[in-house]
Amino acid sequence: MKRARRLPNPTKPKYSIKKDIKMNWQLYLMAAPAMILLFIFGYMMDFGAIMAFQDLDYNKGLFTSPWVWFDNFEYLFAGTTIWRVTRNTVFYNLAFMAVNTVTSIGLALIINEMTSKKFSKIIQTILIMPFFLSMVVVSIIVYAFLAYNSGFLNNIIMKLGIEKQNWYKMPEAWPYFIVFINMWKNVGFSSITYTAIISGIPQEYYEASTIDGASRWQQCWRITLPQMKTIIAIGLINSLSAIMSSDFDLFYVITKNEGALYSTTQVLSTYTYNALRSMSNLGMTAAAGLYVSFIGMCLVLLSNYVVKKIDPDSAMF
Amino acid sequence: MKVKKKKSRLISNQIKPSTNFVINIFMTILAIGTIFPLLLCFMISISSQQSISDVGYTIFPKEISFIAYEYLIKAGQNMWRAYGNTIFYATFGTVLSLFVMSMFAYVLSRKQLRWRYALALYTYCTALFGGGLAAAYILTTRVLRIDDTIWVFIIPGLVSPFNVIMLRTFVQSSIPDSLVESAKLDGASEFQIYLRIILPLFKAGLATIGLFGVIGRWNDWFTAVLYVRNQKLWPIMTLLQQIERSMSMLKEGTPAAATAEGIRMLSQMPSESTRIAIMMFAILPLLIAYPFFQQYFVKGMTVGSVKG
Numbered sequence: 042m043k044r045a046r047r048l049p050n051p052t053k054p055k056y057s058i059k060k061d062i063k064m065n066w067q068l069y070l071m072a073a074p075a076m077i078l079l080f081i082f083g084y085m086m087d088f089g090a091i092m093a094f095q096d097l098d099y100n101k102g103l104f105t106s107p108w109v110w111f112d113n114f115e116y117l118f119a120g121t122t123i124w125r126v127t128r129n130t131v132f133y134n135l136a137f138m139a140v141n142t143v144t145s146i147g148l149a150l151i152i153n154e155m156t157s158k159k160f161s162k163i164i165q166t167i168l169i170m171p172f173f174l175s176m177v178v179v180s181i182i183v184y185a186f187l188a189y190n191s192g193f194l195n196n197i198i199m200k201l202g203i204e205k206q207n208w209y210k211m212p213e214a215w216p217y218f219i220v221f222i223n224m225w226k227n228v229g230f231s232s233i234t235y236t237a238i239i240s241g242i243p244q245e246y247y248e249a250s251t252i253d254g255a256s257r258w259q260q261c262w263r264i265t266l267p268q269m270k271t272i273i274a275i276g277l278i279n280s281l282s283a284i285m286s287s288d289f290d291l292f293y294v295i296t297k298n299e300g301a302l303y304s305t306t307q308v309l310s311t312y313t314y315n316a317l318r319s320m321s322n323l324g325m326t327a328a329a330g331l332y333v334s335f336i337g338m339c340l341v342l343l344s345n346y347v348v349k350k351i352d353p354d355s356a357m358f
Numbered sequence: 359m360k361v362k363k364k365k366s367r368l369i370s371n372q373i374k375p376s377t378n379f380v381i382n383i384f385m386t387i388l389a390i391g392t393i394f395p396l397l398l399c400f401m402i403s404i405s406s407q408q409s410i411s412d413v414g415y416t417i418f419p420k421e422i423s424f425i426a427y428e429y430l431i432k433a434g435q436n437m438w439r440a441y442g443n444t445i446f447y448a449t450f451g452t453v454l455s456l457f458v459m460s461m462f463a464y465v466l467s468r469k470q471l472r473w474r475y476a477l478a479l480y481t482y483c484t485a486l487f488g489g490g491l492a493a494a495y496i497l498t499t500r501v502l503r504i505d506d507t508i509w510v511f512i513i514p515g516l517v518s519p520f521n522v523i524m525l526r527t528f529v530q531s532s533i534p535d536s537l538v539e540s541a542k543l544d545g546a547s548e549f550q551i552y553l554r555i556i557l558p559l560f561k562a563g564l565a566t567i568g569l570f571g572v573i574g575r576w577n578d579w580f581t582a583v584l585y586v587r588n589q590k591l592w593p594i595m596t597l598l599q600q601i602e603r604s605m606s607m608l609k610e611g612t613p614a615a616a617t618a619e620g621i622r623m624l625s626q627m628p629s630e631s632t633r634i635a636i637m638m639f640a641i642l643p644l645l646i647a648y649p650f651f652q653q654y655f656v657k658g659m660t661v662g663s664v665k666g
Binding site for chain 1: 373375377378381382384385386388389392393395396398399402410411413414415416458459461462464465466468470471472473477480481483484486487488489490491492493494495496497500501502513514516517519522547548549552573576577578579580595598599630633634637640641644648649652656
């Protein structure tokens with residue numbers, strides 16, 4: 042599909058714009074609703090990003106608020122919070138990438154080894170399930186484990202003779218909790234792609250290597266993993282391109298937006314939301330949003346360029 | 359003997375039975391571990407208040423009581439309304455979104471259009487850059503002024519550029535041009551072709567995207583927190599999230615609060631188990647439907663990953 046677009050298209054019509062509209066007005070009419078919606082929620086919203094350069098007054102609106110150019114950014118980057126929040130975002134994403142890639146590939150490899158296909162289907166179905174739960178539901182589940190007075194975790198450590206902990210006031214423990222929760226929620230779902238790739242590897246490779254005396258373990262290292270190289274690389278590049286984005290629900294609802302945990306759990310998306318909620322400085326909030334969007338866009342373009350080099354079919358555009 | 363054993367494994371290309379046994383045990387433990395949190399929550403929802411204060415949240419409560427569910431069924435009108443709202447937003451929003459997106463995807467796939475690539479580029483570009491939360495807030499509340507209405511749940515999520523491109527690829531790869539051309543010769547209009555020919559052939563693609571649409575809308579709690587002050591419009595997930603702060607959400611303005619019996623019931627409502635009972639209700643449709651729809655999206659994902 043991508044290749045075809047670069048070549049001159051033999052079926053491309055040669056007639057004039059007027060004739061094109063006259064002939065295809067029905068099609069343009071059918072495209073209109075989606076195009077209008079994309080205009081409003083794509084372009085108009087992007088245009089709204091200019092308020093990062095204004096001293097925005099909510100009541101005055103976008104066109105009458107005074108321009109302050111880069112003051113909002115100066116104010117934003119002068120504080121220490123934005124750096125801490127950026128650091129949190131980047132480190133969490135790196136941790137998610139490492140943990141989720143390794144566990145989901147491991148899971149796919151094990152599922153592939155299971156002799157009973159029916160049993161492996163059932164197991165996979167169960168492991169995918171958490172992916173579909175709302176974060177609000179997950180937050181209640183997490184609370185059932187971590188609550189101070191009756192939480193499951195405190196129950197257990199008290200039985201072991203350790204004093205119970207107030208987890209929602211312990212920022213140092215949360216990076217582990219969040220990485221674990223994220224893994225629990227996503228590992229089954231991300232393993233789907235890998236199991237599909239593994240089942241697509243030609244059986245002849247395995248048969249030939251078995252004749253040469255390769256053990257199952259060797260086959261895994263020498264055949265399966267090398268065959269998955271491209272898809273793993275592309276997956277990693279795509280997650281790198283999203284390194285500035287952060288799952289708002291995960292960091293906001295699960296931590297109950299607990300101020301005591303901000304030092305290790307506040308990320309760019311929750312920071313922006315909390316700033317917006319307090320309505321203290323709309324311009325600065327927009328500046329933070331623009332900072333994330335801009336770096337995000339550059340990373341997406343860059344990663345798309347790299348992916349195109351590796352495997353043109355997997356590139357987004 | 360050894361050679362023979364190897365040969366039999368060669369044909370089936372499988373691991374040793376003992377290894378397989380270990381793997382099966384490991385995976386079973388993993389699966390139980392994955393659903394254990396839900397099981398724990400269910401047990402909390404049927405624990406009595408006394409049991410919770412005595413032994414805390416546990417898989418084996420001292421005393422089982424279905425009182426939380428009883429309260430919700432008798433006096434939980436606020437929850438049921440939120441539930442109805444969720445069902446409406448999820449189904450209506452998804453159907454409308456599938457309609458708009460698939461119509462657009464069909465147009466994008468037509469080779470006769472002069473501005474086909476321009477339109478595709480127009481769609482791609484919106485996916486690249488986001489205006490940010492502040493811009494979205496101003497747009498919704500100041501420009502469109504759809505905050506505090508049901509439209510804020512429906513309209514903003516209607517068109518996703520990624521899904522449009524996915525659907526277009528699907529039409530291009532699975533529906534031959536000749537089919538459309540022959541229908542045209544028979545005098546069908548473009549809209550008729552879309553409705554009668556494309557949509558029925560589209561089912562598999564629409565089902566996968568629709569499934570994610572329904573689940574995404576079902577799980578959404580944030581829209582209402584940001585834009586909707588009228589609690590009567592809240593979906594179930596927002597109610598659930600806000601209930602964490604106070605149970606009053608469930609009690610204020612319910613018809614049950616008008617009667618003496620209702621007031622007594624509401625005042626005795628066990629907050630911890632009730633909260634989790636609401637959560638159980640909220641995920642019940644997912645848990646029931648999940649085993650059935652699971653195979654569809656696995657198929658959809660697999661097709662997507664092969665095609666890229």
